[in-house]
Amino acid sequence: MGGLLGSASFWLYSDHEVWADALTAVDAGPYTPRYFNQEEWRFLNAACERIFPTDAHGPGARSLGAPEFIDRQMDTPYGHGKLWYMSGPFLNAPENLGYQLSLPPRDIYRQGIAAADAYARQHHDGRSFADLDASAQTAVLKDLEHSEMPLGSVPAHFFFEQLRQNTLEGVFSDPLHGGNKGLAGWTLLGFPGARADFMDWVNQQGAPYPFGPVSISGETA
């Protein structure tokens, strides 16, 4: 209870660590996951890419670094469930009363990926999710999105929503967290990032804002 965790000093410390990692990662070559094992990592890369695919609009979640972002998040207070009330009893309750499981995000992924991959193998001649073609992967994800089926102790639709949200966080957060490589997520939307000064653009009668994005560290697209 308490201590450094959850305090502002923890956040500052934590952020500096992430920031430093982000800066050194530039020359470090391909990212090596710290939390996910190789099978999980293959699943995660494939699933993120289906949620936010490469297409005519530009790069997908994989080349934007969303899997790397999620892997890094697993070792933050968030990943460890330190932002959530995690005391029991853990009861079955109507869905509108919110999350009632005892699992933090890192365990949701560990159990969810294993079970989702097992589901894929069951329905596709023993091939794991990452080895399916894109349309079959999408079909599996759609199954999960709409299913109450348990993946470990996580309902499939809940696991899918966790994956969807974290993927989009990775695509659209500041690159210091490991995703949004080259600011391509922000460029897609037309979000100018940390410019954060629009004195002259309060009302330009519907003209598009003319400047591209800049990150917190000063990177431009």
Place this chain on the structure above:
Amino acid sequence: MNARKTDAIVIGAGWAGSILAKELTEAGLSVTVLERGDDRATAVEGDYPSSIDELRGAIRHRLFQNLSQTTVTIRNTVGQVAVPYRRLAAFLPGEGVGGAGLHWSGVHFRVAPDDLALRTNVIARYGKSFIPEGMNLQDYDVTYEELEPFFDKAEKVFGTSGEPYTIQGKIAGKGNPFAPDRSDAFPLPAMKDVYSASLFKTAAANVGYHPYSLPAANASAPYTNPYGVQMGPCNFCGYCSGYDCYMYSKASPNVNILPSLRQDPKFTLITKAHVLKVNLDSEKKKATGVTYLDLQTRQQVELEADLVIVSAFQFHNVHLMLLSGIGQPYDPVANTGTVGRNFVYQTITTSRAWLPSTHYTNQFIGAGGAGVAIDDFNSMNFDHGPLGFVGGSPVWVNQAGAKPIAAAIGGPGGKAPAWGEGYKDAMVETYRHSLTIDAHGSNMAYRDVYLDLDPTYTDAYGQPLLRMTFTWKDNDIRMNQYVVSKIEPIMKAMGATRYSLEKLATDQLFDTRRYQTTHLGGGAVMGADPQTSAVNRYLQSWDVPNVFVIGASAFPQGMGYNPTGMVAALAYWSAHHIRTTYLKNPGPMVRA
């Protein structure tokens, strides 16, 4: 630690606590503010650019309450088992110095005068039978005329930007014609209207409504407040809601009050101090001080005082009263007791309009308090007779700065996919070319909607969690549906290529998973009758007269307007009467 003594203890360093601390030190009292979170300074963790990191900010809740230590439990109905609110979503209480007043948006209303005596006014206009069975409709027992000097004072402290309608009975500007008369102008002129708000202003006027620029505690120009602290002009960066304003443009306790208080030797701020209970004498008629847990040493500390101000967030106030035994807990079955009674919220639904692809709404540009609203369907500004419900909603474009993560997770809206093929196309169109219109409305109080202590779950310190029993009721759902129907003509007049109208569904349950608003209220309401109110018109506990309970906990109903302006005015009102009456003759200020 040894027991220590101070003249007054103030619990919580948000708006209400900071105002009371300022007023009581001005009155010559030694004041100790106890805040369970961290100290927070805009110059440190609110600095540009690291503070405008959406992931760390609004998404991972940098400035919000960390639920791992304490939360509430929630159920919809009395017969259900309540379960913990484990992850922040529906509402976002603050934590740390500044409280929710550090991460708020800045919409700074006064009050619709009719709302202060809503029960009396509804009965006078429509008869007593108009009030639905089970609705605890009540008056505040204070008038707008009594509060006006304190609204004025709060606006001058906050550096509020706005356009008046009348000042001292004379038309003085193009402000809200439904707004009550003012004794003085706003300290600063209204914020500029962003493009989407300007479209709304023209369209709403064209269909016969009365649009006005929102009163905003976002500074439209440099400003120095009566305490000598300075604000910089807002640059529409869009990081108000959920953030600490690096421009020093959004009013916060941290920027507008505490810099002056911190220089006062009579003022002491203790952070990481979690108040466990207000200590009472053996007859529970007098508070002797508080016991708090020093979160750094893990030691319990007793602090003695003559006066205890309970001024934490709305539901923390009620929680602390219940834990301390101040007043009688409300029992919805016997319909007795007052603490926890009339727990209220607000209704809010967000509708969206899409403009032609040649029109860019640049939704990342904005300010949390700025926008354009209409009051034609708020409070008692329209005829409820044929409609058969009580209450109303302002309707507005309040473009606070749409960030990419929240927008992307929310999805493109309508029938467009929320991921995968087709998602990017739709998301780009929605982000670049749409705008949103909210109906932000009232929520009435009901006999079976209330707060009490949970029988099962405890916080990290071993105390029972507060339990919320809450759901939407027919009266408020129908109000929302009616007001949202009035948005449609505005959408059409704006030239929307398509639009989606969002409203509460009939029989819809309160859903804790989706952000709605942090405007919770009631539970320790003010009023004239100690059988139906926990505090009197000066926000003084009926039962323990040296305890004052300040905040939105005093609202008997959830009003259509945003609550902070009313909270600040009530804080100054209460402080004024403590200074001018109570301190000279401590004791009950109203005879029960």
